[in-house]
Amino acid sequence: MSEIVSREIRLKQRPVGIPKESDFEIVEVPLAAPKAGEVLVRNIYMSVDPYMRGVVRNVALGVPLEGGCVGQVVHSGSESFQVGDYVLGGLGWREYYLARSESLSRIDPTLAPIQSFVGTVGMPGRTAYFGLLDVGEPKAGETVFVSAASGAVGAIACQIAKIKGCRVVASAGSDQKVAWLLDKAGVDAAFNYKRVDNLTDELQEHCPDGIDIYFENVGGAHLEAALSLMNMHGRIPLCGMIAHYNDVEPTPGPKNLSTAIGKRLKIQGFIVTDYADRTSEFYADMRQWISEGKMHWEETIIDGLENAPQAFIGLFRGENMGKMIVKIRPEAAV
Numbered sequence: 001m002s003e004i005v006s007r008e009i010r011l012k013q014r015p016v017g018i019p020k021e022s023d024f025e026i027v028e029v030p031l032a033a034p035k036a037g038e039v040l041v042r043n044i045y046m047s048v049d050p051y052m053r054g055v056v057r058n059v060a061l062g063v064p065l066e067g068g069c070v071g072q073v074v075h076s077g078s079e080s081f082q083v084g085d086y087v088l089g090g091l092g093w094r095e096y097y098l099a100r101s102e103s104l105s106r107i108d109p110t111l112a113p114i115q116s117f118v119g120t121v122g123m124p125g126r127t128a129y130f131g132l133l134d135v136g137e138p139k140a141g142e143t144v145f146v147s148a149a150s151g152a153v154g155a156i157a158c159q160i161a162k163i164k165g166c167r168v169v170a171s172a173g174s175d176q177k178v179a180w181l182l183d184k185a186g187v188d189a190a191f192n193y194k195r196v197d198n199l200t201d202e203l204q205e206h207c208p209d210g211i212d213i214y215f216e217n218v219g220g221a222h223l224e225a226a227l228s229l230m231n232m233h234g235r236i237p238l239c240g241m242i243a244h245y246n247d248v249e250p251t252p253g254p255k256n257l258s259t260a261i262g263k264r265l266k267i268q269g270f271i272v273t274d275y276a277d278r279t280s281e282f283y284a285d286m287r288q289w290i291s292e293g294k295m296h297w298e299e300t301i302i303d304g305l306e307n308a309p310q311a312f313i314g315l316f317r318g319e320n321m322g323k324m325i326v327k328i329r330p331e332a333a334v
Contacts, residue, residue, distance in 0.1 A: 003031070023309070038098050039081050039101055049068070049324075069091060070087070119325060124153045130275040135237035136235050138165075141165060142212035142213060143231075150177035150178075153217060157239075171191055174192060175192055209231075214226040216238050220241070227254055234266070298322030
């Protein structure tokens with residue numbers, strides 16, 4: 001094969017607060033042919049996710065960023081993959097990459113469109129699935145509150161809760177997102193938190209019987225409000241706290257955290273990689289729910305690798321509807 005020149009995005013300087021496009025730079029690098037056991041992948045789609053804010057806080061300057069990506073094998077030095085296979089990897093933020101075959105997973109495009117493997121049927125979907133089912137332990141008839149509910153994780157958590165027979169209350173940051181949650185995700189109640197004067201009062205109106213499960217994606221005022229309305233033996237899966245990811249100084253914890261003691265609450269953080277050995281279980285349920293028309297999702301797709309920083313920053317401004325994805329669009333296949 002001829003030498004491949006790939007563009008990749010690196011961190012140019014450490015972001016302070018919300019990242020800026022000037023914190024990133026795009027460079028060109030040559031790639032060699034794959035060695036035995038390696039494959040060369042042309043990236044097609046890459047993911048940007050809120051958790052990456054912590055990554056850019058710690059990653060070394062001048063090295064390519066990483067993240068979930070879907071691509072196609074263009075040269076293979078491995079018996080495990082053939083040219084043309086679609087694969088899921090962790091080396092996003094670049095057009096092409098070399099990887100050991102064991103670090104990749106072949107994806108099944110009959111399950112969902114290939115870009116959805118960095119969204120609904122990928123890491124965000126698994127996060128919602130295992131966080132709600134294993135940590136939240138929903139029971140039919142319970143009330144589930146989901147914050148950031150129209151996002152990549154929240155939307156799936158809402159729909160799984162409905163499938164399990166729960167009453168679902170959702171918050172989102174725009175009227176358009178609220179309408180989607182009601183009309184497509186099928187939640188029982190939803191509100192635009194940006195239009196609310198008192199979040200606790202608003203939640204109480206929608207949760208007259210209290211909250212049994214709070215799927216936590218936001219933190220801050222949302223967590224305080226939910227704590228005040230949690231029922232005895234309620235469960236709070238701590239999935240994310242996007243309200244704090246760009247804090248320059250540490251944020252005080254919720255003032256009413258001590259209510260968790262008397263209410264015997266379970267408040268548990270989790271990471272989706274804890275459940276890596278159960279991916280087939282997730283795929284089986286998702287395939288059934290998608291085929292039955294019980295699972296809906298939205299994707300915000302930004303064109304061009306060079307616009308990946310803009311897409312990433314947009315997450316913290318609420319510019320995405322559903323999953324934020326970058327379509328990399330290399331100039332040509334090998």
